[in-house]
Amino acid sequence: xxxxxxxxxxxxxxxxxxLLAVFGPLLAPHDPLATSPDTLVGPSGxxxxxxxxxxxxxxxxxxxxxxxxxxxxxxxxxxxxVVGAIPGILSVYxxxxxxxITLRVADTLVALPFLLFAVAVTAxxxxxxxxAMFVTxxxxxxxxxxxxxxxxxxxxxxxxxxxALISGASLGWIIRRHVWxxxxxxxxxxxxxxxxxxxxxxxxxxxxxxxxxxxAPTWGGLLAxxxxxxxxxxxxxxxxxxxxxxxxxAGNVLADAIRDVSGGAGRALADxxxxxxxxxxx
Amino acid sequence: xxxxxxxxxxxxYGHRRQRRRALAGASLSIDAGEIVGLIGETGSGKxxxxxxxxxxxxxxxxxxxxxxxxxxxxxxxxxRAVRRRGVVQYVFQDPLRSLDPDLxxxxxxxxPLLLKGVPxxxxxxxxRAYLGRVRLDDELLTRLPExxxxxxxxxxxxxxxxITEPRLIILDEPVSALDAATRVQVxxxxxxxxxxxxxxxxxxxxxxxxxxxxxxxxxxxxxxxVEVGTAREVVTKPSHPYTxxxxxxxxTLRTAAAGRAERAALRELxxxxxxxxx
Numbered sequence: 272x273x274x275x276x277x278x279x280x281x282x283x284x285x286x287x288x289x290l291l292a293v294f295g296p297l298l299a300p301h302d303p304l305a306t307s308p309d310t311l312v313g314p315s316g317x318x319x320x321x322x323x324x325x326x327x328x329x330x331x332x333x334x335x336x337x338x339x340x341x342x343x344x345x346x347x348x349x350x351x352x353v354v355g356a357i358p359g360i361l362s363v364y365x366x367x368x369x370x371x372i373t374l375r376v377a378d379t380l381v382a383l384p385f386l387l388f389a390v391a392v393t394a395x396x397x398x399x400x401x402x403a404m405f406v407t408x409x410x411x412x413x414x415x416x417x418x419x420x421x422x423x424x425x426x427x428x429x430x431x432x433x434x435a436l437i438s439g440a441s442l443g444w445i446i447r448r449h450v451w452x453x454x455x456x457x458x459x460x461x462x463x464x465x466x467x468x469x470x471x472x473x474x475x476x477x478x479x480x481x482x483x484x485x486x487a488p489t490w491g492g493l494l495a496x497x498x499x500x501x502x503x504x505x506x507x508x509x510x511x512x513x514x515x516x517x518x519x520x521a522g523n524v525l526a527d528a529i530r531d532v533s534g535g536a537g538r539a540l541a542d543x544x545x546x547x548x549x550x551x552x553x
Numbered sequence: 554x555x556x557x558x559x560x561x562x563x564x565x566y567g568h569r570r571q572r573r574r575a576l577a578g579a580s581l582s583i584d585a586g587e588i589v590g591l592i593g594e595t596g597s598g599k600x601x602x603x604x605x606x607x608x609x610x611x612x613x614x615x616x617x618x619x620x621x622x623x624x625x626x627x628x629x630x631x632x633r634a635v636r637r638r639g640v641v642q643y644v645f646q647d648p649l650r651s652l653d654p655d656l657x658x659x660x661x662x663x664x665p666l667l668l669k670g671v672p673x674x675x676x677x678x679x680x681r682a683y684l685g686r687v688r689l690d691d692e693l694l695t696r697l698p699e700x701x702x703x704x705x706x707x708x709x710x711x712x713x714x715x716i717t718e719p720r721l722i723i724l725d726e727p728v729s730a731l732d733a734a735t736r737v738q739v740x741x742x743x744x745x746x747x748x749x750x751x752x753x754x755x756x757x758x759x760x761x762x763x764x765x766x767x768x769x770x771x772x773x774x775x776x777x778x779v780e781v782g783t784a785r786e787v788v789t790k791p792s793h794p795y796t797x798x799x800x801x802x803x804x805t806l807r808t809a810a811a812g813r814a815e816r817a818a819l820r821e822l823x824x825x826x827x828x829x830x831x
Contacts, residue, residue, distance in 0.1 A: 429650065430645050430650040430651040431650070431661075433609070434645065434651050434664075435668075436609070437607050437609070437642070437643050438636060438637070438642075438664055438668050439635075439637030439639075439665075439668045439669070440664070440668055441633065444668065448653075448656075449653055
């Protein structure tokens, strides 16, 4: 995937966002929660991106909020894999009952209106990060379930899987050796896309006040607060919006790059095994 | 010594109203080092017979004994143990699809050995040796299936079947996807196996492709083995009307072929359901 320029740029951007998540809160020049009498001040040497309606330093809040935002997006991705892709792969193997149940659950989740569902869950289970993750998991998992299942179905009925079975291969062996390598490229594409979607989900949830609670800053939360004071500071939403946009863009570009080279993904795998084989000969 | 003994095997597919009988009491036994041809038209149950002998479908009645072990009631775990010993191996019709496109030839060849628990280093040596046995260069070990010709791939598939030193190899139309020249090569290799004491069950829809190589020929019709005998017996003195029709339908220069009227009469007899004068 690094052979494509756009993919390389996307990786650089995502690494930058990752570094921001790790070191951002440490780099914040001001306390992101400290209020001051200087409310809604424009950019200056003291406050690079100005202050918000409570006089808090916007730049510090942006840096501080990056960790929660990125971790949130990563959590969405992990949810997608664990609740979506893996049951999708297993649905082909674990028998009719499991298959039927998971298929119906996935169909049901697809039919849910997301934001309404989020609000309903919050009303029912209370507000918090756990509930927000539950909601996002429910939102993203059907896609991954479908992607994982479709890719596995294509491989599961193949003759080389049957040949392995005839040689006494267990389910674990077949998945590790024959299924995983072919299912991974489409899942990787969907994952890279979801990384972008994850930001939007976390952001829209904080926009609605679900999940991360104020005053703790997130990119989406900042954007929401800025929009309330649009008439005073029309430029203010620019910074958090740009961060979200660039990250989502990078995720999408990376997904495209993976898809473009995924035809060669199996080849790369075989090449690495070839090297192992030649090494074993020496 | 019998390597495969199948008695009155019945296999059903589907549930309730969609239940179909694929095998209706088929019996066949194969001795060590013997080449048996299993002939039948599409839907006669040839593949089901092979799949049952490999434990891929469960029989609803009958008995299967592999190399002295009664495997009829085996559960999945027991079957896996049987398969890992590598006593019975299988060669698919289409070598393009029976090798994982992402695995090197070496990895595909070694798979049965690794599953059997053979150390990797030894498995690599064996893979190289067996590639030589099917007259392929061992530099193919690091190639991918797509870089090989159809004939080479089918020889790899045969090597893969041989590598566990099986007592019986089941071959499902192993040469029908190959051109005439490669077909001869593969058949030569298969004939060599007889001297090694490996039994072959050669499945085909075409009597002609089996008659030249098989010691005995079994004819499968509507899920039953209706005729077993030496290739010569079956061809020259077919006792079952279906076999007569099968031989009579083959285009030939010999006078053995049945006339048009005779074939029509045979079909009539078969369709009347009284086609089993035993």
